[in-house]
Amino acid sequence: MYDAPTQASKLDQTDIKITANNVQVYYGDTHAIKDVSVDIVDRAVTAFIGPSGCGKSTFLRCLNRMNDTIDICRVEGQIKIDGEDIYDRRIDPVQLRAKVGMVFQKPNPFPKSIYDNVAYGPKIHGMTRNKAELDEVVETALRGAALWDEVKDRLHTPGTGLSGGQQQRLCIARAVATKPEVLLMDEPCSALDPIATAQVEDLIESLKEQFSVVIVTHSMQQAARISQKTAFFHLGNLVEYDDTNTIFTNPSDPRTESYITGRIG
Amino acid sequence: MTDATHEGAKRHRSLLTVDAQTKKRNAAEARFKVYGMVAILAGLTFLVVLAVSIIRSGLPAFSANMVQVELTLSQEQYAEAEGQLFKTRAYADIFNAAFTAELRERGLTTEFDPESIERIIGQPGATIRSFYRANEDQLGQPVTFNLPTASRIDGYFKGRLLRENVTDSRFLTLADLDLADELKEAGIIQSQFNWTFITGKDSSVDNPGGAGLGASVIGSFAMMLVVLFLSLPIGVAASIYLEEFAPKNRITDLIEVNISNLAAVPSIVFGILGLAVFIQFAHLPQSAPLVGGLVLTLMTLPTIIISTRASLKSVPPSIRDAALGVGASKMQAVFHHVLPLAMPGILTGTIIGLAQALGETAPLLLIGMVGFVAREYPDGLVSAFMDPNSAMPAQIYTWAARSDDAFYEKAWGGIIILLVFLLAMNLLAILLRRRFERRW
Ligand SMILES: Nc1ncnc2c1ncn2[C@@H]1O[C@H](COP(=O)(O)OP(=O)(O)O)[C@@H](O)[C@H]1O
Ligand SMILES: [Mg+2]
Numbered sequence: 090m091y092d093a094p095t096q097a098s099k100l101d102q103t104d105i106k107i108t109a110n111n112v113q114v115y116y117g118d119t120h121a122i123k124d125v126s127v128d129i130v131d132r133a134v135t136a137f138i139g140p141s142g143c144g145k146s147t148f149l150r151c152l153n154r155m156n157d158t159i160d161i162c163r164v165e166g167q168i169k170i171d172g173e174d175i176y177d178r179r180i181d182p183v184q185l186r187a188k189v190g191m192v193f194q195k196p197n198p199f200p201k202s203i204y205d206n207v208a209y210g211p212k213i214h215g216m217t218r219n220k221a222e223l224d225e226v227v228e229t230a231l232r233g234a235a236l237w238d239e240v241k242d243r244l245h246t247p248g249t250g251l252s253g254g255q256q257q258r259l260c261i262a263r264a265v266a267t268k269p270e271v272l273l274m275d276e277p278c279s280a281l282d283p284i285a286t287a288q289v290e291d292l293i294e295s296l297k298e299q300f301s302v303v304i305v306t307h308s309m310q311q312a313a314r315i316s317q318k319t320a321f322f323h324l325g326n327l328v329e330y331d332d333t334n335t336i337f338t339n340p341s342d343p344r345t346e347s348y349i350t351g352r353i354g
Numbered sequence: 355m356t357d358a359t360h361e362g363a364k365r366h367r368s369l370l371t372v373d374a375q376t377k378k379r380n381a382a383e384a385r386f387k388v389y390g391m392v393a394i395l396a397g398l399t400f401l402v403v404l405a406v407s408i409i410r411s412g413l414p415a416f417s418a419n420m421v422q423v424e425l426t427l428s429q430e431q432y433a434e435a436e437g438q439l440f441k442t443r444a445y446a447d448i449f450n451a452a453f454t455a456e457l458r459e460r461g462l463t464t465e466f467d468p469e470s471i472e473r474i475i476g477q478p479g480a481t482i483r484s485f486y487r488a489n490e491d492q493l494g495q496p497v498t499f500n501l502p503t504a505s506r507i508d509g510y511f512k513g514r515l516l517r518e519n520v521t522d523s524r525f526l527t528l529a530d531l532d533l534a535d536e537l538k539e540a541g542i543i544q545s546q547f548n549w550t551f552i553t554g555k556d557s558s559v560d561n562p563g564g565a566g567l568g569a570s571v572i573g574s575f576a577m578m579l580v581v582l583f584l585s586l587p588i589g590v591a592a593s594i595y596l597e598e599f600a601p602k603n604r605i606t607d608l609i610e611v612n613i614s615n616l617a618a619v620p621s622i623v624f625g626i627l628g629l630a631v632f633i634q635f636a637h638l639p640q641s642a643p644l645v646g647g648l649v650l651t652l653m654t655l656p657t658i659i660i661s662t663r664a665s666l667k668s669v670p671p672s673i674r675d676a677a678l679g680v681g682a683s684k685m686q687a688v689f690h691h692v693l694p695l696a697m698p699g700i701l702t703g704t705i706i707g708l709a710q711a712l713g714e715t716a717p718l719l720l721i722g723m724v725g726f727v728a729r730e731y732p733d734g735l736v737s738a739f740m741d742p743n744s745a746m747p748a749q750i751y752t753w754a755a756r757s758d759d760a761f762y763e764k765a766w767g768g769i770i771i772l773l774v775f776l777l778a779m780n781l782l783a784i785l786l787r788r789r790f791e792r793r794w
Contacts, residue, residue: 187681197672
């Protein structure tokens with residue numbers, strides 16, 4: 090099994106954003122995540138890959154405590170962001186989620202206008218003092234999500250009226266608007282066509298300048314294209330975690346090798 | 355099946371010939387379509403029969419045969435009548451004398467005696483007296499009175515009473531019918547739209563002509579306000595809590611099962627509960643719309659909770675995730691995003707629940723609204739809720755229970771008005787739903 094300290098020592102210690110130690114996740118009696126420890130680097134893209142049902146989403150959702158919303162879900166172990174234990178009693182998950190944004194598998198814009206979609210986060214967190222500031226935040230977020238030019242003339246039309254790829258970029262803009270430090274993405278391209286996927290991938294490429302991006306993907310090509318670090322999950326275990334190059338060219342675990350060569354999954 | 359195994363041998367199966375399997379399947383499909391159409395046809399037939407019979411029996415209630423008479427009452431006559439012991443009798447006598455004189459003057463051919471007039475027009479004394487007491491300045495001037503005919507005469511013109519069935523009695527003689535026919539021909543008796551039926555109050559048993567549904571419409575309206583303002587907030591709050599916040603455990607399961615069961619409890623049970631709790635224990639006034647509203651609230655709550663929970667459930671979870679994902683609290687997620695999306699469903703459920711409550715009769719029976727004769731309009735807001743009143747279905751029931759055929763006709767008419775209200779509410783539900791759903 091994967092040995093945390095030796096792997097971690099290979100990484101640049103100064104730039105670690107998230108540290109997970111011996112994380113266990115249970116859904117009722119199902120042990121979905123088994124003793125996972127991992128260090129996630131700031132300002133880089135980390136990809137989680139693995140066959141479906143291996144716990145990638147579950148682990149991702151631990152990082153912003155979205156699992157709290159599932160009654161039967163129980164998380165053990167320790168996850169620290171910037172050295173603070175996010176499962177500490179004093180931590181308010183709502184505050185955490187403003188700091189750790191999330192983009193979901195299926196584009197899920199609110200059935201409101203494009204503007205309101207992006208403005209919602211800043212509004213509820215009281216990030217702006219007036220309309221002008223809010224406008225600016227919305228514009229910045231939409232530019233950041235490479236959507237501004239396409240929607241600037243129809244900011245007040247429904248977000249649900251956009252194409253799938255545009256909707257997903259709108260969701261990214263919405264997540265970016267709250268100025269998070271970490272951006273979690275759960276298979277953000279799985280519902281998109283190749284062109285939209287390419288656009289979102291370009292976007293992720295630029296997002297890593299500011300955020301620590303963690304992306305779950307079922308496409309190994311995608312992981313290889315956009316990520317610097319890759320974690321391979323299998324049946325709830327973190328089998329291997331290393332530089333993306335190493336994982337794809339010289340994996341140390343036979344299971345990783347079988348997966349990336351297409352024999353399991 | 356067999357075709358598959360012989361695929362090699364029969365490579366060029368023609369699509370133009372239908373094989374046995376397909377034939378059987380098509381026949382089954384055709385049969386099923388016929389069953390379906392028969393079922394729908396049967397349903398439609400019942401509906402049409404129902405609608406036709408309601409309209410046929412109820413429409414006559416919306417017209418009334420009225421007598422238009424011009425009367426001039428002098429100051430002296432007024433003073434004299436007011437001085438007597440039987441005042442309405444005195445007014446009736448004055449009226450009869452004037453009317454008889456007018457008919458004689460018009461040269462009516464049929465012979466008649468003053469009592470016939472009374473049997474045709476009923477007893478207008480009270481109406482005339484209350485008019486002059488309210489408008490003393492009209493004394494000495496000609497006033498046109500629009501008076502309802504006696505219920506038998508009205509029934510005769512509407513075909514409720516047939517000439518063959520009339521035997522001379524102290525209530526009606528064949529000669530009266532001749533006279534009535536002549537009055538009708540002369541235009542003195544006219545069929546008019548019966549506003550009194552819609553706006554009026556209930557009348558005593560011997561005066562069906564003056565009975566109206568108006569007072570009980572007010573009663574029903576007051577009850578519906580109580581139901582709306584109690585069951586909507588309570589029901590929606592309970593649903594939101596159960597659906598979005600409550601942990602899923604034994605207790606919430608139990609609550610859930612009980613709510614579903616509550617929706618199936620016969621309404622008379624709520625009635626007796628209301629009697630025991632609101633009237634006998636809390637000492638709220640009997641027959642009051644407030645109590646009716648409270649009882650109907652109990653009845654409507656499960657309906658609203660069930661439909662609200664269903665519409666909350668139908669909001670995709672991805673919307674909640676999206677809101678939580680940008681750092682909204684659970685409450686913000688629910689109130690900013692889930693509730694607005696569930697609103698059309700909630701409103702529809704509420705209106706359907708209200709419509710159900712509007713037509714509910716059994717619980718009103720037990721709290722004394724059925725059988726109460728709503729002789730007066732409520733005189734103010736408090737009175738509308740606290741003073742005894744009837745309600746539409748209760749009034750209909752009361753009328754149907756009276757022996758006079760004229761009241762039976764009113765019961766049918768009342769059903770039409772009730773149905774119009776119900777249809778309007780359902781229409782509103784549909785419109786609201788469309789409107790909200792079209793927003794995006
Ligand atoms: N809400 C849930 N309730 C119960 N079990 C769940 C739930 N979500 C996921 N699981 C289980 O946890 C395991 C991991 O699921 P998931 O994290 O969604 O895998 P992945 O995203 O890698 O496909 C699966 O076995 C799945 O059945
Ligand atoms: Mg997943």
